[in-house]
Amino acid sequence: NAGVTQTPKFRVLKTGQSMTLLCAQDMNHEYMYWYRQDPGMGLRLIHYSVGEGTTAKGEVPDGYNVSRLKKQNFLLGLESAAPSQTSVYFCASSYSIGRDTEAFFGQGTRLTVV
């Protein structure tokens, strides 16, 4: 009964390095989301996906790319990390339109860019 699993849980990157955050859900949800959470800024949507093979930009997409090659996985990539991308990243998933809008969240990835 895993729900939404994020990998890794912690990471320290040097400026300019790249990395990929993996999100996996086992609830057969259509919708998946990547958020970042910063003090005083709340949860901000980076990118989201309404189904396998689709992605769309959220509120703060710059500097990030995503892919949804399989329905259960949603990857968030940082091509060239910057200190401004130091944050806690949350993945979430939810049912498709017409169903409850409850979003289930992962435990978060704490990323520090030095």
Place this chain on the structure above:
Amino acid sequence: QKEVEQDPGPLSVPEGAIVSLNCTYSNSAFQYFMWYRQYSRKGPELLMYTYSSGNKEDGRFTAQVDKSSKYISLFIRDSQPSDSATYLCAMSAPGNNRKLIWGLGTSLAVNP
């Protein structure tokens, strides 16, 4: 002006107190209203969900929506130390891929 406003607190109350948490919003199209609870270093989890106006009760928790005032509330009765967390309101409108618009969250501490 943000679409959703929420006082970040912090709010500190004694155990057993009634807690009132609030959010205001500006978009009259919002129909779905949610309260999420987030413990320290954890992801948010859904606490209460309300569609349109009215009240909803679940144990010690009551959610209220006043669409005429664009104001939602979460009441916690007989608050417990285990209720210490950040409470985030979220809302969405029909269509728009059901994207949630979030408040900043209110930090609550319930003291034994």
